[in-house]
Amino acid sequence: MESSVVDTVRETPVDWTDDLTRVPYRVFQGEDVYAAEQTKLFHGPYWSYLCLEAEVAGPGDYCSTFVGETPVIVARDRDGELYGFENRCAHRGALLALDDRGNTKDFTCVYHAWSYNLQGDLTGVAFQDGVKGKGGMPDSFCMEDHGPRKMRIAVLHGLVFGSFSDDVPDIEDYLGEEITSRIARVLAGRTPEIIGRFTQILPNNWKLYVENVKDSYHASILHLFFTTFELNRLSQRGGIIVDESGGHHVSYSAIDRDAEKDVAYSDQNIRSESAYKLADPTLLEGFSEVGDDTTLQILSVFPGFVLQQIQNSVAVRQILPTGVERTRLNWTYLGFEEDTPEQREVRLKQANLVGPAGYISMEDGCVGGFVQRGIAGAASQSAVLEMGGSLAESSESRVTEASVRGFWKAYRAAMNRQEEA
Amino acid sequence: MSVNDFHRIGRVQADYSRCIDEGPLEQWPDFFVENCMYRITTAQNYSEGLPAGLVWANTRRMLVDRVSALREANIYEQHTYRHILGQPSVLEENGDGIHAETSFLVVRVMRDGQSDIFASGRYVDRYVDVDDQLKIAERVVVCDSTNIDTLLALPL
Ligand code: FES
Ligand SMILES: [Fe+2]
Numbered sequence: 001m002e003s004s005v006v007d008t009v010r011e012t013p014v015d016w017t018d019d020l021t022r023v024p025y026r027v028f029q030g031e032d033v034y035a036a037e038q039t040k041l042f043h044g045p046y047w048s049y050l051c052l053e054a055e056v057a058g059p060g061d062y063c064s065t066f067v068g069e070t071p072v073i074v075a076r077d078r079d080g081e082l083y084g085f086e087n088r089c090a091h092r093g094a095l096l097a098l099d100d101r102g103n104t105k106d107f108t109c110v111y112h113a114w115s116y117n118l119q120g121d122l123t124g125v126a127f128q129d130g131v132k133g134k135g136g137m138p139d140s141f142c143m144e145d146h147g148p149r150k151m152r153i154a155v156l157h158g159l160v161f162g163s164f165s166d167d168v169p170d171i172e173d174y175l176g177e178e179i180t181s182r183i184a185r186v187l188a189g190r191t192p193e194i195i196g197r198f199t200q201i202l203p204n205n206w207k208l209y210v211e212n213v214k215d216s217y218h219a220s221i222l223h224l225f226f227t228t229f230e231l232n233r234l235s236q237r238g239g240i241i242v243d244e245s246g247g248h249h250v251s252y253s254a255i256d257r258d259a260e261k262d263v264a265y266s267d268q269n270i271r272s273e274s275a276y277k278l279a280d281p282t283l284l285e286g287f288s289e290v291g292d293d294t295t296l297q298i299l300s301v302f303p304g305f306v307l308q309q310i311q312n313s314v315a316v317r318q319i320l321p322t323g324v325e326r327t328r329l330n331w332t333y334l335g336f337e338e339d340t341p342e343q344r345e346v347r348l349k350q351a352n353l354v355g356p357a358g359y360i361s362m363e364d365g366c367v368g369g370f371v372q373r374g375i376a377g378a379a380s381q382s383a384v385l386e387m388g389g390s391l392a393e394s395s396e397s398r399v400t401e402a403s404v405r406g407f408w409k410a411y412r413a414a415m416n417r418q419e420e421a
Numbered sequence: 422m423s424v425n426d427f428h429r430i431g432r433v434q435a436d437y438s439r440c441i442d443e444g445p446l447e448q449w450p451d452f453f454v455e456n457c458m459y460r461i462t463t464a465q466n467y468s469e470g471l472p473a474g475l476v477w478a479n480t481r482r483m484l485v486d487r488v489s490a491l492r493e494a495n496i497y498e499q500h501t502y503r504h505i506l507g508q509p510s511v512l513e514e515n516g517d518g519i520h521a522e523t524s525f526l527v528v529r530v531m532r533d534g535q536s537d538i539f540a541s542g543r544y545v546d547r548y549v550d551v552d553d554q555l556k557i558a559e560r561v562v563v564c565d566s567t568n569i570d571t572l573l574a575l576p577l
Binding site for chain 1: 472489571574
């Protein structure tokens with residue numbers, strides 16, 4: 001019997017097990033899975049990070065960004081409010097905004113000059129009445145009926161999120177109290193200033209990067225810097241918070257002088273013990289970021305947002321799928337208006353730790369690719385996530401894959417949810 | 422701006438790129454003065470005046486650390502670069518040194534044999550004379566593209 005390629009792949013269900021400890025490799029490989037994610041997940045009842053409020057501070061400011069692979073615009077109208085809508089002309093679908101950021105009175109499509117206000121309403125159609133009584137749009141054409149699809153917008157401590165769904169709960173309810181307060185810990189009461197933007201193109205499925213962010217197990221094994229300089233030892237005081245949905249997480253650690261004495265690492269005989277020393281150790285001389293002992297806090301919001309505080313390197317990361325095996329990772333490095341010049345210099349120095357060339361993050365750029373290449377031809381096999389048990393719950397130990405399992409819990413709920421609908 | 426400056430800068434550039442492409446990378450920091458500034462950024466950040474870098478060093482010792490980290494700490498697949506440099510434009514010579522810009526193209530050759538254009542851009546440089554040798558006091562590596570493929574391990 002003949003069937004199209006699309007039909008064939010649609011008929012292949014993902015083989016999930018009953019618990020969260022197995023992840024079929026197919027979810028990183030299937031075109032059908034990727035396509036389903038775009039609708040169920042990125043257009044589903046979830047909040048996607050869009051930009052910083054600081055990037056759309058004044059009237060007429062706009063950012064063009066993405067929800068999944070859908071291009072969108074965030075704009076601040078003269079009423080002071082933020083609006084979000086698809087970056088797509090209602091006429092024939094051309095992009096409305098071509099620049100990443102800017103300030104404008106309105107959006108006029110370059111193709112046939114249909115124009116839109118800052119709220120995304122269609123306000124003008126070129127030659128609507130034709131020329132000399134000939135041509136033009138029919139009388140029945142009503143501008144209010146046409147326009148790019150609009151989003152709900154939520155702002156939390158300077159972070160702008162958007163959703164195409166009317167069913168998504170308010171951002172605070174979506175995140176829960178613990179995650180919300182951990183975002184507040186880093187961002188509340190301060191005025192962020194962007195000090196740099198970098199984009200990393202990853203040779204792997206977007207979910208492999210999300211897993212990596214949530215994987216506290218690898219942190220001090222793959223990244224020698226973390227351990228050698230005691231930025232983050234699994235034996236340090238700290239823990240993992242996994243929210244109820246499983247989709248959001250926080251991994252944190254705090255100064256603990258006792259950890260230096262413990263032998264857990266040398267006993268393991270792993271490569272993270274070495275005699276490596278910095279010629280310029282000022283790299284790691286920082287200050288208490290918000291007046292507490294927490295030197296590291298990695299926070300993720302389902303599906304693809306990360307807020308990072310690693311020593312005094314504060315950044316947001318936006319994870320954007322651009323194909324089954326390709327991901328765009330946008331880094332925005334932050335300082336704060338309140339910084340002293342000395343503190344600002346510390347941030348610039350410690351930015352060496354993160355990003356595409358980061359001492360403790362360059363490996364994350366390639367491990368996803370190692371997995372993507374490693375699982376070729378193994379679509380029927382699964383990853384094993386049993387470290388720390390089989391649940392997706394908070395713990396004091398970071399030798400656990402609990403928050404990775406949490407991601408799959410939320411992911412499976414998302415992908416099943418609308419299959420039923 | 423003498424022809425001599427042009428030649429001297431050209432020579433530093435040639436030796437510099439050869440050092441990265443052919444090694445030994447350990448000698449790369451020697452092209453800089455002790456209190457140098459070395460930064461890799463993008464044209465977009467550069468034009469917006471955003472100060473952060475993919476790599477940001479304000480001492481030569483930080484460059485030494487870059488090299489030893491690559492040797493001892495960081496994990497990445499084996500690869501090499503090929504730098505193709507344009508002619509230096511000597512822009513100005515004043516009290517704080519010679520200011521020049523040079524275009525570059527870097528091809529990255531991966532372990533599997535694949536060659537790709539990894540980066541293009543310009544070096545925005547300031548050189549000073551140290552014991553009759555031209556050293557880099559400041560180098561901003563301004564990459565044309567905002568995107569970095571996978572990771573940036575070796576310096577540019
Ligand atoms: S596509 Fe935008 S006006 Fe025609
Ligand atoms: Fe990592």
